[in-house]
Amino acid sequence: MLLLILAVAVLGWTVYSVVCLVGNIRRIQKIGIPYVVIPCSPVNPVWILLEPLIFFVLDILPFQFGRVNHYGRRTWQFADKAQSHMRMGDAWAIATPNEVFVYICDAEAITDIIARRTDFVRPLELFTLLNVFGPNVATTEGADWQRHRKMVASPFNESLNSFVWREALTQAQSMLATRITAGPSGGLGTDTRTLALNVLAATGFKRSTRFQSAQEVQSEDPRSYAQSLKTVMLNTFLIMLIPPSVLKVPIFPSWCRRAGQAVEDFKQHMLNMFNTEKALLDQGQPGTGTLMSSFVRESTVDPKSNKTVLTLDEILGNIYVINFAGHDTTAGTLAYVLFLLAAYPNIQEWIAEEIRAVFPNPDRDTWDYKEAYPRLKRCLAVVLETVRLYPPIMALPKSVAPPTGTSLRLPESNRTIVLPKGTVVLPSLLASQTHPKYWSDEPNSWNPRRWIETSTPSTDTTTREEQLAYEEIMEPRPGTYFPWSAGVQNCAGRKFAQVEIVAAMAALFREYRMRPALLDGEDFEKAQARILKSTNDNYLLLVMGMRDPDSMQFVWEKVN
Numbered sequence: 001m002l003l004l005i006l007a008v009a010v011l012g013w014t015v016y017s018v019v020c021l022v023g024n025i026r027r028i029q030k031i032g033i034p035y036v037v038i039p040c041s042p043v044n045p046v047w048i049l050l051e052p053l054i055f056f057v058l059d060i061l062p063f064q065f066g067r068v069n070h071y072g073r074r075t076w077q078f079a080d081k082a083q084s085h086m087r088m089g090d091a092w093a094i095a096t097p098n099e100v101f102v103y104i105c106d107a108e109a110i111t112d113i114i115a116r117r118t119d120f121v122r123p124l125e126l127f128t129l130l131n132v133f134g135p136n137v138a139t140t141e142g143a144d145w146q147r148h149r150k151m152v153a154s155p156f157n158e159s160l161n162s163f164v165w166r167e168a169l170t171q172a173q174s175m176l177a178t179r180i181t182a183g184p185s186g187g188l189g190t191d192t193r194t195l196a197l198n199v200l201a202a203t204g205f206k207r208s209t210r211f212q213s214a215q216e217v218q219s220e221d222p223r224s225y226a227q228s229l230k231t232v233m234l235n236t237f238l239i240m241l242i243p244p245s246v247l248k249v250p251i252f253p254s255w256c257r258r259a260g261q262a263v264e265d266f267k268q269h270m271l272n273m274f275n276t277e278k279a280l281l282d283q284g285q286p287g288t289g290t291l292m293s294s295f296v297r298e299s300t301v302d303p304k305s306n307k308t309v310l311t312l313d314e315i316l317g318n319i320y321v322i323n324f325a326g327h328d329t330t331a332g333t334l335a336y337v338l339f340l341l342a343a344y345p346n347i348q349e350w351i352a353e354e355i356r357a358v359f360p361n362p363d364r365d366t367w368d369y370k371e372a373y374p375r376l377k378r379c380l381a382v383v384l385e386t387v388r389l390y391p392p393i394m395a396l397p398k399s400v401a402p403p404t405g406t407s408l409r410l411p412e413s414n415r416t417i418v419l420p421k422g423t424v425v426l427p428s429l430l431a432s433q434t435h436p437k438y439w440s441d442e443p444n445s446w447n448p449r450r451w452i453e454t455s456t457p458s459t460d461t462t463t464r465e466e467q468l469a470y471e472e473i474m475e476p477r478p479g480t481y482f483p484w485s486a487g488v489q490n491c492a493g494r495k496f497a498q499v500e501i502v503a504a505m506a507a508l509f510r511e512y513r514m515r516p517a518l519l520d521g522e523d524f525e526k527a528q529a530r531i532l533k534s535t536n537d538n539y540l541l542l543v544m545g546m547r548d549p550d551s552m553q554f555v556w557e558k559v560n
Contacts, residue, residue: 016097017039017097018097020097020098021037021039021095021096021097024095024096024097024099024100025037025095027100027420027423028093028095028100028102030418030420031093031102031417031418031419031420031423032417033088033089033091033092033093033102033417034088034089034092034093035092035093035094035095036067036071036092036093036094036095037067037094037095037096038067038068038071038072038094038095038096039068039096039097040072040096040097041096041097041098041099042071042072042073042074042076042096043098043099043126044098045129045241047072048074048541049241051072051073051074054072055069055072055073071094074539074540074541075538075539075540075544077394077395077428077429077430077431078390078394078430078536078538078540078544080430080431081430081431081434081444082105082428082430082431082432082434082435082436082443084103084431085103085105085428085431085435086435086436089413090104090105090106090109090410090412090413091103091104091105091106091109091408091410091413091417099424100422100423100424101424101426102419102423102424102425102426103395103426103428103431104408104410104425104426104427104428105427105428105431105432105435106410106411106412106413106479107412107432107438107477107478107479107480108409108411108412108479109408109409109410109411109412109479110427110432110479110482111478111479112408112409113398113408113425113427114396114427114479114482114486114487114489115487116406117487117488117489118401119400119401119402119406120398120399120400120401120406120425121141121398121399121401122141122145122397122398122399122489123397123398123399123424124139124140124141126397126424127139129240129241129542130240130317130320130321130324131317132239132240132244132263132317132320133267133313133316133317133319133320134311134312134313134314134315134316134317135148135313135314135317136148136314136317136318136320136321137149137151137152137318137321137492138321138325139317145489147309147310148310148314148318149488149489149492151294151295151309151310151315151318152318152321152322152492153492154294155290155291155293155294156492156493156495156496158370160203160291160496161369161373161495161496161499162369162370163202163203164199164203164496164499164500164503165367165369165373165499165500165503166369167198167199167202167203167208168195168199168499168500168501168503168504168507169364169367169503169504169506169507170364171195171198171199171211171504172195172503172504172507172508173364173507174210174211175191175194175195175211175213175504175508176507176508176512176556178191178211178213179191179213179554179556180512180556180558182213183555184517184553184554184555185553185554186550186551186552186553186554187213187550188335188338188339188549188550188552188554189331189335189545189546189548189549189550190213190550191213192331192332192334192335192338192549193233193327193331194211194212194213195211195331195334195504196326196327196330196331196334196500197209197226197229197230197233197327197331198211198226199330199500200322200323200326200327200330201225201226201229203290203291203496209226223261223262223265225266225269227262228262228265228266228269229266229269229323231258231259231262232259232262232263232266232320232323233323233324233327233328235255235259235262236324236328236541236542237541237542238256238259239259239260239263240542242256244259244260244261244263244264245260246260247259247260247263248260248261267316270292270316270319271312271316273292274292274295274296274312274315276288277290277292277293277295277296278296280293281293281296281297291319291322292319295310295315295318295319296315322493324542325491325493326493326496326497328392328542328543328545329392329497329543330497330500330501332390332392332543332544332545332546333383333386333387333390333392333497333501334500334501334504335545335546335549336386336390336535336546337382337383337386337501337505338508338514338554339531339534339535339546339549339552340382340386340446340531340535341382341505341509341514342514342515342516342531342554343516343528343531343532343535344446344528345513345515347382347448347449348509348513348514349513350378350448350449351378351379351382351448351505351509352509352510352513352559353378353464353468354375354376354377354378354379354468355376355379355505355506355509355510356510357464357465357468358372358375358376358506359372359506359510362510362511364507367506369499372506373499373502373503375468375469376502376505376506377452377468377471377472377473378448378452378471379502379505379506380451380473380498380502381448381449381450381451381452381473382448382505383498383501383502384448384451384473385446385447385448385450385451386446386448387483387484388433388434388481388483389433389434389444389446390535390538390544391429391430391433391483391544392483392543392544392545393429393483393543393544394429394430394540394544395426395427395428395429395430396426396427396429396482396485396486397424397425397426398424398425398426398427399422399423399424399425400419400420400421400422400423400425401421402421403421404421405418405419405420405421405423406418406419407419408425412437427479427482429482429483432479432480432481432482433480433481433483435480438476438477438480439480450474451473451474452471452472452473452474453471453472453473453474454467454470454471454472455470455471455472456470484497511558511559512556512557512558512559513556513557513559514554514555514556514557515527515554515555515557516528516530516531516552516553516554516555517553517554517555530552531552534546534547534548534549534551534552
């Protein structure tokens with residue numbers, strides 16, 4: 001009887017899925033754009049969990065399910081880049097039983113989508129996993145979003161960036177010291193995660209933490225602030241899928257139970273910080289000047305409406321999102337930056353020339369943020385180019401809101417399409433950032449020099465300092481580059497991340513260079529190929545990252 005019930009349930013689900021899939025195909029046909037069909041939504045949590053097993057099986061079969069093998073993988077956009085758009089045009093779609101995904105690669109159309117906030121809204125159903133502690137800036141829309149955005153954006157100012165600069169220099173210097181003494185070593189991915197976590201903890205909550213390399217034994221109390229935050233960040237996706245209270249049930253393995261406990265510990269640390277800040281503000285003191293100080297001020301009662309601006313759960317929800325977004329994305333980008341610089345030593349020399357010009361004095365205590373950061377344009381170019389090819393996110397999902405649908409003009413193909421309500425519209429981030437029509441100079445090649453423009457031609461009498469002063473960062477065409485999102489909903493921590501990574505690069509490469517540790521019988525060209533293979537072997541849960549950045553070994557050498 002049980003098997004019969006199970007069989008009926010599976011059959012019913014299959015029939016229902018087929019009916020929904022046929023309906024979604026018809027919706028795309030009415031839009032009138034090319035499309036492909038896959039049998040399951042790539043954002044389905046069950047599909048996400050089973051994806052490694054599914055493709056392990058599919059990859060060993062003697063026959064291939066072409067479109068599923070390509071578009072069913074969560075990293076398909078990284079592998080595809082602009083190829084699907086070059087084959088099918090500026091607008092095409094994927095039909096699944098759950099959604100219709102329409103991908104757009106037209107600069108003016110993308111700019112239009114981002115500007116029309118009431119027509120194209122954030123599909124909140126795709127972000128509900130982020131409600132671990134409470135509603136936040138990533139899971140709200142409309143007036144609620146504006147309320148959250150005001151709180152989240154206000155502390156991200158130049159005063160905070162100056163603190164980020166100093167802490168990133170300190171952490172990078174400590175990371176370099178451990179790397180030098182270790183000799184040829186791996187663990188670079190772990191080290192960049194540690195650096196990003198320590199910078200975030202120090203700048204956000206005044207919890208300065210000593211840098212510990214991947215080779216060091218972690219002896220700290222597992223329930224401390226730093227360790228609980230680290231455990232939460234390492235198990236983010238698990239925590240989003242399964243309630244932490246459930247994870248603590250004895251039927252789960254110990255690492256799952258530890259993740260569940262870490263959420264409770266982290267929440268308690270946040271509550272303690274909140275109460276400390278509130279007590280200081282109640283006494284008329286300014287607080288500690290951290291992100292939490294700003295959050296507590298925003299939790300006070302608005303005298304005009306007599307309503308609390310933000311509840312405690314909303315504050316905790318936003319703290320979690322800031323930690324997640326500020327840690328995974330920055331740590332991943334820094335890992336890509338270091339791998340790529342190791343693969344291209346000429347670019348190391350290119351940025352080192354700038355770093356030495358900006359900092360003739362090697363004493364990092366004298367490196368002033370306001371004076372130095374604006375001059376490190378080549379270092380910033382490395383960051384910009386890296387997230388052009390290796391962005392943490394693959395697209396900016398929007399949902400058509402008007403009940404009758406909405407039209408979208410595609411100027412580059414001189415046509416207008418009508419999108420029905422509920423259609424998920426995705427400005428194709430990676431396709432726009434690699435399409436030859438926007439990036440003509442080898443768009444799939446990593447070349448930070450493309451970002452530097454010279455305002456005045458150099459002459460035989462132009463000094464190095466004058467030449468560097470004439471260099472400016474190139475401004476991409478709107479709608480062709482948006483790794484930190486765009487418009488009013490762009491990432492509030494964009495400059496935070498840029499300052500952190502640029503500071504780390506300055507500390508690491510002023511006096512040292514990194515190179516891959518060569519295997520037996522290997523020359524640099526083969527080692528370079530290994531590095532690039534690692535940067536192209538990626539996985540995607542919530543953000544994209546290298547699958548195994550710890551296995552590659554590097555050597556750091558001092559230069560004259």
